[in-house]
Amino acid sequence: MKNAVRFRDLTLGYDRHPAVHHLNGEVADGTLLALVGPNGAGKSTLLKGIVGLLPPLAGTIERGVPASDVAYLPQIAEIDRSFPIAVYDLVAMGLWRKAGLLGRIGRNERATIGKALATVGLEGFEDRAIGTLSGGQMQRALFARLLLQDARLILLDEPFTSLDSGTVADLLELIRRWHVEERTVITVLHDYEIVRARFPEALLLARSPVAWGPTAEVLKPENLLRARRMSEAFDDRAAVCEVHTEHAA
Numbered sequence: 001m002k003n004a005v006r007f008r009d010l011t012l013g014y015d016r017h018p019a020v021h022h023l024n025g026e027v028a029d030g031t032l033l034a035l036v037g038p039n040g041a042g043k044s045t046l047l048k049g050i051v052g053l054l055p056p057l058a059g060t061i062e063r064g065v066p067a068s069d070v071a072y073l074p075q076i077a078e079i080d081r082s083f084p085i086a087v088y089d090l091v092a093m094g095l096w097r098k099a100g101l102l103g104r105i106g107r108n109e110r111a112t113i114g115k116a117l118a119t120v121g122l123e124g125f126e127d128r129a130i131g132t133l134s135g136g137q138m139q140r141a142l143f144a145r146l147l148l149q150d151a152r153l154i155l156l157d158e159p160f161t162s163l164d165s166g167t168v169a170d171l172l173e174l175i176r177r178w179h180v181e182e183r184t185v186i187t188v189l190h191d192y193e194i195v196r197a198r199f200p201e202a203l204l205l206a207r208s209p210v211a212w213g214p215t216a217e218v219l220k221p222e223n224l225l226r227a228r229r230m231s232e233a234f235d236d237r238a239a240v241c242e243v244h245t246e247h248a249a
Contacts, residue, residue: 002029002064004153004184005050009059012042012049018057019045021208029064029152030182032175034189034199034215038231041205043188044075047155050186063153068097071151073142075158081131087141088126091116094148116144121170136167143171154178156187160194172198192219206230 005027012020020042027033035043048054049061051072063070092105092113105113117123120140130138139159146154156175160168176198178185189195195202195215202218204210206227211218 003027003062004029004031004064005186006062006064007059008062010049010056010061011058012045012054013057014045014054016057019207020049020205022059023209025203025209025212027184027186029184030179031184031186031201032179032199033184033186034195034202035186035205036189036192036195036202036219037205037210037227040207041227041231042207043205044157046205047072047157047186047188050153051155065152069152070155071146071149071153072155073146073157073159076135076139076142076161079138079142081133081138083130085130086126087117087122087128087130087133088113090130090141091144091148094145097149112148113144116147117141119147119174120144136163139163139167139171143174147174152183154183154185156185158188158190160189160191168194195219 003026007023007025010020010023011018019040023046035046037043045054049056050063051070052067053072092109094116095105095109095112114123117126120143122137122140122144125133125137125141130141133141143159159171163171172194175185175187187199189199196219199215201213202215203212204218204223204227208230210227210230211220211223
């Protein structure tokens with residue numbers, strides 16, 4: 001089976017201080033993977049590494065799809081909602097890789113945008129400024145933009161934070177559809193009930209990988225306890241681990 005992402009002894013971090021240590025493994029094409037772990041465990045850092053926003057300190061990330069086939073949704077707190085843009089234009093940005101930054105929005109494209117807005121329940125919101133939206137409405141608009149990107153690899157960073165249960169259910173249904181379409185979806189989550197119910201595979205991080213595989217096995221109490229203890233013991237001032245190579249005499 002083709003791999004969507006492969007990690008080879010990957011270390012990621014900031015200012016030479018590692019946030020993810022020595023990660024090895026593959027995410028098969030079409031996988032629905034939850035990325036879980038304590039706060040500060042490196043989950044968001046790993047997504048930024050996959051999308052290419054953060055270069056490795058050591059090791060490599062290999063993607064099985066080109067950058068144009070990757071869609072990334074950061075945490076909603078990282079998105080500037082004061083920017084003066086309407087919902088329609090925000091969603092239409094999902095077409096830029098196909099149409100180009102100055103691409104013309106024709107009849108077919110308008111129909112596609114309208115369908116995406118209807119799918120996420122935002123019909124009638126086209127002219128609303130994004131600054132007037134609730135948190136749930138904003139996340140729906142961002143998911144509509146993801147729909148238009150039509151990517152094979154989708155990265156979601158805490159997409160359900162502070163959302164009402166109805167919005168969470170609707171967005172989970174979109175994720176389920178992507179999985180049925182055999183797209184690869186990697187999602188950072190804190191709600192273990194959602195992970196157990198909806199995500200077949202999980203990767204538990206605590207700066208270093210703790211467990212990776214079927215969700216029921218990964219989320220065993222002993223693994224969660226180990227992850228918490230590892231996270232508490234981590235030294236934020238530590239430098240990147242050095243790899244020592246012994247030469248034969």
